[in-house]
Amino acid sequence: MSSTRRNFLSGGLRSAGLLALGGLACDGDRPHAGFLGLMENVNERFQRALFDPGRLAPELSEGEESAPEDFPAYKISRELPVAPAGWALAVRGLVARPLTLSVAELRRLPATRTRVRHHCVEGWSAVASWDGVRLAELARLAGVDRRARYVEFRSFDSGYWSSWDLESALHPQTILAYGMNGAPLQREHGAPLRLYSAVKLGYKMVKYLTEVSFLPVRTGGYWEDQGYEWFAGV
Amino acid sequence: MPRSKQPWLIRTTHWANLVFLVVMAGSGLRILAAYPFLGERGRDYGWYLLQGMRPPDALTIGGWLAGARHWHFAFAWLFVANALVYGVYLFASGEWRRRLFSPRRDARNAWGTLLHDLRLRREAPPPVGLYNGMQRLTYTGVLAAAPLLVLSGLAMYKPVQLSLLTALLGGYDAARAIHLLVLAGLALFTVVHVVQVVLHPRTLAGMTVGRDLGPEERRAPRETRLPEEAP
Numbered sequence: 001m002s003s004t005r006r007n008f009l010s011g012g013l014r015s016a017g018l019l020a021l022g023g024l025a026c027d028g029d030r031p032h033a034g035f036l037g038l039m040e041n042v043n044e045r046f047q048r049a050l051f052d053p054g055r056l057a058p059e060l061s062e063g064e065e066s067a068p069e070d071f072p073a074y075k076i077s078r079e080l081p082v083a084p085a086g087w088a089l090a091v092r093g094l095v096a097r098p099l100t101l102s103v104a105e106l107r108r109l110p111a112t113r114t115r116v117r118h119h120c121v122e123g124w125s126a127v128a129s130w131d132g133v134r135l136a137e138l139a140r141l142a143g144v145d146r147r148a149r150y151v152e153f154r155s156f157d158s159g160y161w162s163s164w165d166l167e168s169a170l171h172p173q174t175i176l177a178y179g180m181n182g183a184p185l186q187r188e189h190g191a192p193l194r195l196y197s198a199v200k201l202g203y204k205m206v207k208y209l210t211e212v213s214f215l216p217v218r219t220g221g222y223w224e225d226q227g228y229e230w231f232a233g234v
Numbered sequence: 235m236p237r238s239k240q241p242w243l244i245r246t247t248h249w250a251n252l253v254f255l256v257v258m259a260g261s262g263l264r265i266l267a268a269y270p271f272l273g274e275r276g277r278d279y280g281w282y283l284l285q286g287m288r289p290p291d292a293l294t295i296g297g298w299l300a301g302a303r304h305w306h307f308a309f310a311w312l313f314v315a316n317a318l319v320y321g322v323y324l325f326a327s328g329e330w331r332r333r334l335f336s337p338r339r340d341a342r343n344a345w346g347t348l349l350h351d352l353r354l355r356r357e358a359p360p361p362v363g364l365y366n367g368m369q370r371l372t373y374t375g376v377l378a379a380a381p382l383l384v385l386s387g388l389a390m391y392k393p394v395q396l397s398l399l400t401a402l403l404g405g406y407d408a409a410r411a412i413h414l415l416v417l418a419g420l421a422l423f424t425v426v427h428v429v430q431v432v433l434h435p436r437t438l439a440g441m442t443v444g445r446d447l448g449p450e451e452r453r454a455p456r457e458t459r460l461p462e463e464a465p
Binding site: 026027028029031035036037038039040042043047050051052055057058066067069070071072116117119120121122123124125126127198199223226227228229233234 | 266268269271299300301308394407410
């Protein structure tokens, strides 16, 4: 056997061995573990470094809104979730003044409208306009403590939930929405109140909200705990 | 001593690139499978003939959307780092001069090679140095496509934080289409590339162990040739 070919074979075997080792550290079924989990941390740092709290997503025109049937609505409950009687949003955690707000009270707060492109983790995009209150406004009303670094959102959709970094939550295009496309929020889109944001993927935007908690530590989320990326900024 | 035909840095980055590209393509196709349409919701691109067709599972890596995304965004860094090492070496070493397409040197030669490959011309123009003109044109095209692949990927990954880049590429959905089209182009290149290697196996040894198999060796007596090089 020529030395050329011997080198070729031994080089190939070495490479195959390294690949096998690398493959063990990459398991798509456990994306938060091993090399993939390590790189998720790297990517979170990259995304946080890239995130500019003052950068706004382009606001779009009414003509760019997707037709209602082209804006999908996902839920995890089998049936459309129904708001419990006497529904009110609770704002709690590291706040000076815990709040309980009905829809009528939320509608009396300074309103904002944002019409931006929606990015789903699946790859599709669509456009709608959203009416609501900036989360930053609620944070101001509740008096969020300096120690709060994360925000957790809970819902009445079979316990669907998520948690965010504080910076993204306080972005001016992150709102608690009670209206969509100029009309009251429909049940399939999360009525009476949902989280909407220009700076996160769709699965971070909890619908059917019940509770917003400002926390010193990060928690997880419905999809995040199953393996989806926690930061998920856009 | 003549310079090695394929320096070790080029060989190493070439094979590392193969591994990373396979991972990126496989995980990318699994991500595409989650929504196998191009164009925004309600405004599918009419020109895309594969609307709604999921890539075959056998071509995908990651198992499910979350797994594939983790593979994709982990290996993207390795892919880019490897490409940067290659790019810096290519220019710092001067290798670009004998590898990249130069119209004055390569245009006629490329055209002649194309005619020969299409069986429209009997004689193939001889290679000019390391490669013939068609090889230089193709390899340079592939190298030029790589930044577009990375930029369109970033435009999709961060359409708000990098909104200028995304707008430059025509928007989120256009970036997604560009990303897939460049992949299709690279896949086509790879098929032709592998066919050419099968037809000229000594190039595989050159790219692997770097043994110089230049014109001198080609003129070597028949009995010293490796069996697969026998006519």
